[in-house]
Amino acid sequence: MQTRMRIAVVGATGRVGHHVAEVLAERGHEVVPIARSLGVDVITREGLTEALAGAGAVVDASTWPTPDEAEATRFFTTAAANLHELGSAAGVRRLVIVSIIGTDHFEGGYGKAKFAHEKATLAGPIPSRVLRAAQFHEFVEELVGWATRDDVATLPDMRTQLVAARTVGEALADLVTAPDSEFTPGAAGTLLEVAGPREERLPEAARLLVARRGDDLRIEVGSDPNDPYSTVAASGALLPGPDATLGGPTYAEWLEANVPVASR
Numbered sequence: 027m028q029t030r031m032r033i034a035v036v037g038a039t040g041r042v043g044h045h046v047a048e049v050l051a052e053r054g055h056e057v058v059p060i061a062r063s064l065g066v067d068v069i070t071r072e073g074l075t076e077a078l079a080g081a082g083a084v085v086d087a088s089t090w091p092t093p094d095e096a097e098a099t100r101f102f103t104t105a106a107a108n109l110h111e112l113g114s115a116a117g118v119r120r121l122v123i124v125s126i127i128g129t130d131h132f133e134g135g136y137g138k139a140k141f142a143h144e145k146a147t148l149a150g151p152i153p154s155r156v157l158r159a160a161q162f163h164e165f166v167e168e169l170v171g172w173a174t175r176d177d178v179a180t181l182p183d184m185r186t187q188l189v190a191a192r193t194v195g196e197a198l199a200d201l202v203t204a205p206d207s208e209f210t211p212g213a214a215g216t217l218l219e220v221a222g223p224r225e226e227r228l229p230e231a232a233r234l235l236v237a238r239r240g241d242d243l244r245i246e247v248g249s250d251p252n253d254p255y256s257t258v259a260a261s262g263a264l265l266p267g268p269d270a271t272l273g274g275p276t277y278a279e280w281l282e283a284n285v286p287v288a289s290r
């Protein structure tokens with residue numbers, strides 16, 4: 027455990043970023059939250075030099091959610107380049123990003139862009155680590171929304187070990203404050219993964235969500251064999267390896283604690 031550090035959290039208003047900021051602050055670190063809504067932009071660099079001044083470490087949990095590979099790659103590689111350039115000028119000594127388990131299996135789209143993000147980050151110069159996470163419990167609702175046409179949501183039969191964003195936030199906080207030995211070139215090649223306690227199927231999780239909300243939405247399974255995302259998702263490639271850090275709650279437990287039962 028590092029002594030008190032000043033740590034910039036990029037994407038500090040997001041699903042996982044706000045947990046990272048909260049956990050680090052609870053542990054006594056000084057957090058500099060970064061987001062466009064807070065006046066700091068990791069792409070245009072607006073306010074970035076000022077935000078990174080005096081920071082010893084950065085966690086990047088920002089994103090540009092688009093299925094377009096070129097657009098997403100541009101976002102992530104630009105963010106990595108800006109954080110390395112302005113971060114090293116500011117004296118930042120470690121950079122941690124959050125990626126997605128199995129991202130190296132995608133042949134296109136957002137998943138492939140995240141792989142480019144990993145490579146651009148690990149290229150340095152700031153010593154960097156990547157933490158790959160499973161799909162967040164909080165993300166199921168968004169996936170259902172994207173897949174909904176009229177009163178039907180058609181979802182791929184995704185095998186995923188859904189995890190709470192808070193659990194990922196804790197793992198990111200652990201990593202960015204880990205001993206210096208975790209930030210050597212040798213350590214950087216080690217795959218780090220965090221996932222929930224058990225494998226789930228996305229359509230099943232969506233049915234639990236819909237039942238809890240009391241919706242009339244019908245969930246259907248629709249894996250398109252020509253869609254590389256569905257194929258990778260159904261293949262099990264998004265499941266964690268044997269060395270992953272696993273942490274609760276399960277999706278059902280999380281729903282019970284976070285999504286109110288609809289009153290009808």
Ligand SMILES: NC(=O)c1ccc[n+]([C@@H]2O[C@H](COP(=O)([O-])OP(=O)(O)OC[C@H]3O[C@@H](n4cnc5c(N)ncnc54)[C@H](OP(=O)(O)O)[C@@H]3O)[C@@H](O)[C@H]2O)c1
Nearest residue numbers: 037039040041042061062063067068088089125161162165
């Ligand atoms: N969602 C999942 O299930 C999941 C699973 C595994 C890994 N991940 C990874 O986790 C990361 C975060 O995902 P999330 O779902 O937590 O994202 P999110 O909720 O959409 O949050 C994105 C954050 O990025 C900030 N942001 C966007 N553009 C920015 C910019 N130009 N400069 C500074 N901040 C910017 C947003 O704030 P403003 O809009 O105010 O700028 C927001 O705070 C992503 O890299 C994603 O690939 C996500």
